[in-house]
Amino acid sequence: MSTPSKGLADVVAASTALSDIDGARGLLSYRGYDIHDLAGRISFEECVHLLHYGSLPDLAALTAMEDGLAEGRALGGLVTGALDDVARSQTPMEALRTLVSLSSADDPDAGSNERAADLRKAARLTGRQPVLVACYHAARRGATVPDPDPALGVAGTFLLQLTGRHPPRRDVEIFDECLVLHADHTMNASTFAARVCAATLSDMHSAIVAAIGTLKGPLHGGANEQVMRMLETIGSADEAPPAVRARLDAGQKIPGFGHRVYKTEDPRATHLRHLAQELADRTGDDRWWTVSRRVEEAVFAAKGLFPNVDFYAASVYRLLGIPTDLFTAVFSMSRMSGWTAHVIEQHADNRLIRPDSEYVGEHDRTWVPLEQR
């Protein structure tokens, strides 16, 4: 028996044609396209098509993809009936876990793991997630969600439905780019959870519920919310270095820094840093930008760590008007495209995922009857 790799570090757990990372060189590609070529150039809808079908769509395929996504927007009675109670009693990621689970009940392809059914479910789940986030936010405020504007895609519709206002065009473009940047990332923890579930030949909704529960944790997707909570405690750029030092001296991690795979700059952080600066310049609200830059310098000086995807995403989301406690839910809207693509891939070439464990407990113990213990 070989010794375990703690946290399965460096273990190759699956084959995938979806995304690839070179952690030493800071490279990420989706289906063979460098993320630097895709970010800011393709819409989220094109990205979903790329992940689900393997190619960038032509106009007809894009329209079909948009139709598939739109099918998911009509929430069934179970979901709408539960919305108020869920919004009152559950945090955003708990709510999504519940609402996605309820969504399986009225899915027209429930019960089938066939590729065609999986593709339809994948589009509906990806189209539905932004609506669930917007409806959750509206329900907890006692507000209603505006109807979608057919002129807006997934990114613009979400900002409209979340804020109740038509978003500026550039905000839509920036948010669309964020969705593309977060869509897939090889065998990250939530994707792995989804694949483990799918590999038992369980259904796509079950796999996605596992993924949502896994993304929620602060070492994974939950870090973007923690980044903003940290930035809020740092009043000015000059306070950043001592604040970083104090956290590290207390043995705490700095949210938004470090990565299992990247040993250099995360290529997505490069884009998100630019977007955070652009929004700071345009809005005149540069607090998050100036504090973030000094945090980045301080963390690099102290630990040699680079920001990951979550660090600058936090400032971008804040300046787009997204409430802090929805940041991880917003991440899930994008990663849904990758999770569902991985479930399709797993179902298409399946073997049960069942690793071994190293037993470190006691041996040869003698049973004693209850009354003698």
Ligand SMILES: CC(=O)SCCNC(=O)CCNC(=O)[C@H](O)C(C)(C)COP(=O)(O)OP(=O)(O)OC[C@H]1O[C@@H](n2cnc3c(N)ncnc32)[C@H](O)[C@@H]1OP(=O)(O)O
């Ligand atoms: C979308 C995403 O999931 S991206 C990641 C989001 N998560 C975060 O931002 C949370 C903060 N970061 C972390 O906790 C880690 O860097 C992880 C979880 C992302 C990667 O974890 P691992 O690969 O297991 O690395 P591990 O946690 O063992 O860290 C290795 C060393 O770097 C240190 N380190 C890693 N990240 C950080 C950090 N953010 N702040 C301070 N120290 C850190 C660890 O303390 C450890 O130091 P040691 O060897 O002296 O004990």
Ligand SMILES: O=C([O-])CC(=O)C(=O)O
């Ligand atoms: O890949 C990982 O370990 C974490 C993740 O999901 C990402 O960075 O997008």
